Amino acid sequence: MLQxxxxxYNPETDSAPYMQEFQVDTQxxxxxxxNVLELIKQQDSSMAYRRSCREGVCGxxxxxxxxxNGLACITPLSAVVKNNKLTLRxxxxxxxxxxxxxxxxxxxxxYERIQPYLQNDTTPPAIERLQxxxxxxxxxxxxxxxxCACCSTSCPSFWWNxxxxxxxxxxxxxxxxxxxxxxxxxRERLAELEDPFSVFRCRxxxxxxxxxxxxxxPTRAIGKIRELLxxxxx
Amino acid sequence: MVTNVTNFSRSGLSDWLxxxxxxxxxxxxxxxxxxxxLLHPQLDYVTWHGFxxxxxxxxxxxxxxxxxxxxxxxxxxxxxTDYIKPTRxxxxxxxxxxxxxxxxxxxxIQILWGA
Numbered sequence: 001m002l003q004x005x006x007x008x009y010n011p012e013t014d015s016a017p018y019m020q021e022f023q024v025d026t027q028x029x030x031x032x033x034x035n036v037l038e039l040i041k042q043q044d045s046s047m048a049y050r051r052s053c054r055e056g057v058c059g060x061x062x063x064x065x066x067x068x069n070g071l072a073c074i075t076p077l078s079a080v081v082k083n084n085k086l087t088l089r090x091x092x093x094x095x096x097x098x099x100x101x102x103x104x105x106x107x108x109x110x111y112e113r114i115q116p117y118l119q120n121d122t123t124p125p126a127i128e129r130l131q132x133x134x135x136x137x138x139x140x141x142x143x144x145x146x147x148c149a150c151c152s153t154s155c156p157s158f159w160w161n162x163x164x165x166x167x168x169x170x171x172x173x174x175x176x177x178x179x180x181x182x183x184x185x186x187r188e189r190l191a192e193l194e195d196p197f198s199v200f201r202c203r204x205x206x207x208x209x210x211x212x213x214x215x216x217x218p219t220r221a222i223g224k225i226r227e228l229l230x231x232x233x234x
Numbered sequence: 235m236v237t238n239v240t241n242f243s244r245s246g247l248s249d250w251l252x253x254x255x256x257x258x259x260x261x262x263x264x265x266x267x268x269x270x271x272l273l274h275p276q277l278d279y280v281t282w283h284g285f286x287x288x289x290x291x292x293x294x295x296x297x298x299x300x301x302x303x304x305x306x307x308x309x310x311x312x313x314x315t316d317y318i319k320p321t322r323x324x325x326x327x328x329x330x331x332x333x334x335x336x337x338x339x340x341x342x343i344q345i346l347w348g349a
Contacts, residue, residue, distance in 0.1 A: 157316075160316040160317070161315070161316070164236045191235070192235050193235075194235070194245060194246055194247050195235050195236045195237070195238060195245070195246045196236070196238055196241050196245070196246035196249055196312075197236040197238070197246065198235070198236055198246070199246060200246035200247070200249065200250050201312075226247075226250070229247045230247070230251075233247055
């Protein structure tokens with residue numbers, strides 16, 4: 001029997017959050033954390049969590065698993081469970097809506113702020129804007145982000161200043177558009193990021209890199225943004 | 235763009251650059267001083283005074299003090315904005331910080347050129 005401890009909070013009935021203990025029979029199999037949550041849901045249908053694709057594509061079930069952020073659906077028990085104990089908490093730093101469900105509003109607001117879409121003020125060609133294979137290669141390791149928020153909610157700089165620091169997820173996407181050969185708004189984008197908070201709150205501790213379920217590297221992207229800012233301003 | 239008026243240079247890029255350059259200067263000064271102490275195990279006041287009455291040493295020391303002042307302003311401003319959330323308290327702490335750095339810098343100049 002796996003011992004599972006889950007953060008519970010229903011603002012309508014609970015005065016404070018508490019941890020609830022569950023016993024789950026995994027039948028000795030190495031199942032995913034999301035499967036454990038589904039077995040718990042059968043025991044207690046009031047347990048709330050987000051999930052959708054169950055294969056690490058939609059980014060809905062980001063949560064804190066035994067102290068480390070990750071996607072429940074692609075995290076096998078063997079990777080996280082020690083001493084037969086599993087502790088699940090919501091992503092840190094965001095307001096809890098209920099149980100493991102957090103309000104991602106401020107996370108999306110920072111994403112919106114970096115204008116995550118192509119901007120090009122030249123006349124569009126008849127069919128499409130072409131890229132060379134080399135130009136396209138620059139987007140690898142950037143475009144794969146699924147916005148699960150595991151990185152930003154593991155970042156102390158984002159915990160302290162979620163309204164001012166864009167956060168690793170937003171900055172990875174900021175660089176994704178700065179690096180795109182079809183985008184012509186680099187100067188305006190950089191001007192928005194030059195203040196002491198938006199980019200420069202990053203202290204390079206690389207929690208974001210350690211937790212990213214897609215194996216991406218926001219710290220490197222932030223370094224590239226700093227390089228571009230330097231090129232532009234010195 | 236997030237606006238700021240109490241940080242060192244009004245610009246994150248500039249603050250960051252100052253932090254890098256001042257760190258390099260301070261590292262150089264620290265290594266130099268450690269080397270000096272190792273080469274002078276029986277250091278007395280006359281040697282020490284003579285060492286600091288040379289113009290190049292005064293300039294190098296002043297450079298290190300200015301680097302330290304800038305480094306402390308940028309670094310502690312960051313810490314203050316991270317941890318002190320009430321605006322009046324935060325601004326108060328920033329004013330105390332800036333005045334303290336100013337006083338220490340002027341005091342350092344007086345010590346360097348006064349003796």
